[in-house]
Amino acid sequence: MTISNSNSPLARREALKNRLDQLQRMVEIRAVENRIQKLFAEGHVRGSTHLANGQEAVAVGIARSIGPDDIVTCTYRGHGHALALGVTPAGVIGEICGRTIGCAGGVGGSMHLVEPSVGLLPTAAIIGAGLPIACGAAMAARARKNGRVAVAIFGDGTANIGAFHEALNFAAIQKLPVIFVCENNLYGEYSRINLTTPVEDIAVRASSYNIPGIIADGQDVDKVADAMAGPVARARRGEGPSLVEMKTYRYSGHSRSDPATYRPAGELDAWLKRDPIAVFADKLIAEKSLAPDGLEKMQAETNEAIERVVAEVLESPPPALSDLFAHVNGQSPGGDRRYSFWRN
Amino acid sequence: MTISNSNSPLARREALKNRLDQLQRMVEIRAVENRIQKLFAEGHVRGSTHLANGQEAVAVGIARSIGPDDIVTCTYRGHGHALALGVTPAGVIGEICGRTIGCAGGVGGSMHLVEPSVGLLPTAAIIGAGLPIACGAAMAARARKNGRVAVAIFGDGTANIGAFHEALNFAAIQKLPVIFVCENNLYGEYSRINLTTPVEDIAVRASSYNIPGIIADGQDVDKVADAMAGPVARARRGEGPSLVEMKTYRYSGHSRSDPATYRPAGELDAWLKRDPIAVFADKLIAEKSLAPDGLEKMQAETNEAIERVVAEVLESPPPALSDLFAHVNGQSPGGDRRYSFWRN
Amino acid sequence: MAKIWIRQAVLRALDDAMSDDPTVILMGEDVAEAGGPFKVTEGLLAKHGPERVIDTPISEMAFMGAAVGAAVCGLKPVVEIMFIEFLGVALDQLTTQAATMRYLSRGRLTTPLVVRASAGAGQGFGCQHSQMLDHWMRGAPGLKLAVTSNARTTYGLLRSAIEDPDPVVVLEPRILYSEREEHEFDPAYRTPLGKAEIARPGKDATLVTCGAMVRVANEAAANSNVSIEVIDLLTLWPWDRKTVLESVARTGRLVTLEEATASAGWGGDVVATVAEEAFGKLKAPPHRITLPDAPIPYSGVLEARYLPNPAYVGEQVAALVSTNKAPAPWWRNAA
Amino acid sequence: MAKIWIRQAVLRALDDAMSDDPTVILMGEDVAEAGGPFKVTEGLLAKHGPERVIDTPISEMAFMGAAVGAAVCGLKPVVEIMFIEFLGVALDQLTTQAATMRYLSRGRLTTPLVVRASAGAGQGFGCQHSQMLDHWMRGAPGLKLAVTSNARTTYGLLRSAIEDPDPVVVLEPRILYSEREEHEFDPAYRTPLGKAEIARPGKDATLVTCGAMVRVANEAAANSNVSIEVIDLLTLWPWDRKTVLESVARTGRLVTLEEATASAGWGGDVVATVAEEAFGKLKAPPHRITLPDAPIPYSGVLEARYLPNPAYVGEQVAALVSTNKAPAPWWRNAA
């Protein structure tokens, strides 16, 4: 699992072939989210930030079921996905702290994580924006006939915005190799899904586009991966898109400022009973690949590792004034750093 | 049927209680559309115009099933609906010819017909715009608790734009008294529905919002009215929106410039066999309320009447320069002409 | 005088308007149960009920359009667009539909709706949540556009906007919500649309600004050894040419200060208007203090430099007054 | 020289670009089978195939966003927005997503896409299908914006836009499509982005314009007894300050002519820039010829008056030159 401490996003992604590393990555995501909460309190984080603790199995399950040169679009709630896809803890925490070590050099912030080498486009802060963009990535893959797919990750509340509808219809009629993954964590900001959405399962909307709609238990990383397998294979075969709904839950509020008092009593506790890390750890113990006390050890090691990363981040400088003017457009300073998907 | 030559939109609307007047209105719509085509050739019409011949039963069927103080939003393909709802031929033809006698005083044009006294908001030239607006009209009706409903009329191609999705979801969760009526004429501009839409029936999309989805034969005015009855009653009872799909066909191309060569051979002929005017005339003859030669007579009279209207329109002046600056905003000249729905 | 949070001025304006006029309703994401993402609608649901304070799905096009239809049919909807960028998925309903309703109906139909949107930079929300974007709402003559600058104008502009017969966009600088101020509410007070205010009189230069930059301008003026007349434009369209032109006639110098790049800002129109109307009467070239042509950076260090601050504004105006030449923007050398 | 329709210049530019670069694809409503609503893509489907010439559903947000994703992943999408107003349902993808992609990825990801949109008035399409709306696309520094003015610049700007590494919006004045012109295509010719052109040299006044108004300006200049230098701006952002400032330095007078109201037009930025940079060097006040603050009327009589015509433009410039005072716009009395 030391591999997970590698500074290479690609190596970190490859490590997910190992089930123990999958568990370790989930532990890492939890540790990073908790640490970010603390960094906020310590005044190192500006603006807003959106934690995904509780949703670790969805992130790792998706990441393990696609390749590093498949394309992923995601949202402001993207720390976990970025880490799962391979972005280093320093890249994530560094970006959230606005340091040059961050994956966007500190100019993007919590809502805009990015790492082309593992297929992660800049996460978008506008609801629904990632779905059409994933369609386009899929068009490019199809044009190259390289069998790659695009995955758009978004939330349940996003299923009510126009871009969701247009993107699914467009992908369906174009038979694009894209998988639309809805993380149904039951809330859009402070509103429970039943207050904004007249259907309980987002997956039923697949029928409006004549594409498969699949529902999966988002708290079990294996079930997440199983749910992805069919749609990914179907997309690679050129048979078109699918809509996959992951039933999950976010333990904390919508964003830093939200105590989540709007949640019915007992709801959180019920979900905590099926914590994705515990669920997977128990499996690995049963599989004899994890010692009974293995999880605690792993958590302790990870927490230490994250503390080292935080120290490193806080030593990293903020961007230079020149970074403000770099990469605005083709005429800007910063040099040609263009990354070509599927060319290297 | 002379009533239909009345200059009062409200009186023209009331006349639709009479089945013969319903037929006459369909004949009138056909005659007006054909005449507009000719006016185009004669150079009296600018920009574009979108005829709806072949869809007359949908227009009259909707108009007869709601009241003049129910609100209607419609599109650029709105000549037939405007006439059916009560706008006078002079109001429609006059607007399309850009004369002061037009229902928008000649500043709107073919795509922007309006008549508050019969509930018609300015028809919109942007796809999907009318659906959310109808939701708002329904909110206002609900706030007044007056049992009025809103009807949004749009095409099959419009079912692929974001506003369609957002409006249906919003109306469903708010249980708004609105009826979404899709005129499925099989084409969006020059594209057949199967090229843009992965489902054959737009009505199936109702399931994404947990609302009723109804399909009706749009070439039979009685079937159109029957299909509207349930959803209108449901809306008036405060039970929420419905999606009603009218299967119909436009005989001419999308707009003036379109010869519609993209249509498969025989498709038009097949639809012509079920011409809505003939279908309804045969019924009325069977009902003994129309003489065997009654339709021909009616068509001849109507054509003459429309010619008189055209003469009147062509004598009507274009708007004055001052009209250009009138009613831009509350500070503009033009005086306070505000119409209050449900207040008079 | 009581110290209040500026966000309370929004709440009070909405509450008073709803109490005075039963046709006023609120719509937006989490404005009801949760009391608003910025807590500016707290308590309104309990007081005015679920039929008037309405939580919406994440569907800006739907509820923006619903506001248009509701307004046309007799309600006075106040829509909250949480961050002004979100109008990028719903602009049509505002600038193409709402703004033409009166014109197309020849005055028979009006759309008395208000769009409230938080806007502006300074808090590390990043490049997709920190813009002003007022230029999106210009060029639609049926639409009015205002920007709040303190507790009084927040209350006054919102009350005026809600009472206006036309669609009005009120941009609320997000950074002001959590600022405190001495303020006594006067339910009868209105900030008239279309009128600018002289926030601070001065003799050497006219500094035209709006929104959160008014504080920056006032502080710059307070610490300057030249006499700066600060004008709070308040309404961006239609804007108050008279007040600006009269001030420039007195001071002989014009500087605009705004949270926008030069190519998109309202400063171009203001400077152009003055250059046209006061030709030959200026002692120095008109000058625009704007943002550099770059997206808004997240990093606090960069954002602090990206936004005009009192020291910089003071230097710029002082340089203009003392040399009668336009000073270079800070990035001319930095970039 | 052969006489061609200007719409053929669009077709030829797209065809040549697709032939030269296999990554160029076209997307839009009815651009493939039907050859385009304005017939500017006729034959491209047959020649380049259905994988590169793609009909879309009526889903601007979807295909605008798909263009962003496709561009990031190595294609060069050219999107047709039939009427620029339709961007009102998809603006976010262009100004918020495409324009920030390079910045947020620190140069690792780019979005070389082109949005082609027909724009402008004069044909009776009414107030929701006749605007220029270029102001929607300004203020997004990652985005470039150009306007075509004849067969040559239509071909040249489209070729440059497609070859540009950034997202570029090319507005095509709809009224030009059906105009004929003597033109010989040169596949190697490009109209560089960011460079303005002196369409017609002159000594007494600089008339800066773009798009369909270039013809109006040229005709006005041809029939004027004052010597007018007509500048075709071509690129609205980033615009060519140098060419404009040098011309004004020669003529001493500036007039802008555009299809926009004063509060939204680019003329404000141009006039402001000149007023700042050429302070004291102007013989007459800078002057903007714009549209009145009203929606675009359908009636031919009104629309003909609503749009600036050569006679009116000629009078305005001549009045400025002869009196060195800014003439009043026609509506000052009419309204």
Ligand SMILES: Cc1ncc(C[n+]2csc(CCOP(=O)(O)OP(=O)(O)O)c2C)c(N)n1
């Ligand atoms: C167009 C737009 N509208 C509103 C917002 C504000 N907003 C940010 S997150 C969010 C809730 C999204 O809920 P969901 O899709 O379920 O994702 P989750 O946050 O639960 O992961 C909202 C409304 C936005 N960013 N963009």
Ligand SMILES: Cc1ncc(C[n+]2csc(CCOP(=O)(O)OP(=O)(O)O)c2C)c(N)n1
């Ligand atoms: C947002 C937007 N996109 C595109 C158009 C151009 N357009 C006008 S009509 C039309 C086809 C609409 O088809 P449908 O909804 O089936 O209605 P129909 O014309 O068949 O009645 C299109 C694409 C538009 N007006 N608005």
Ligand SMILES: [Mg+2]
């Ligand atoms: Mg959610």
Ligand SMILES: [Mg+2]
């Ligand atoms: Mg259709």
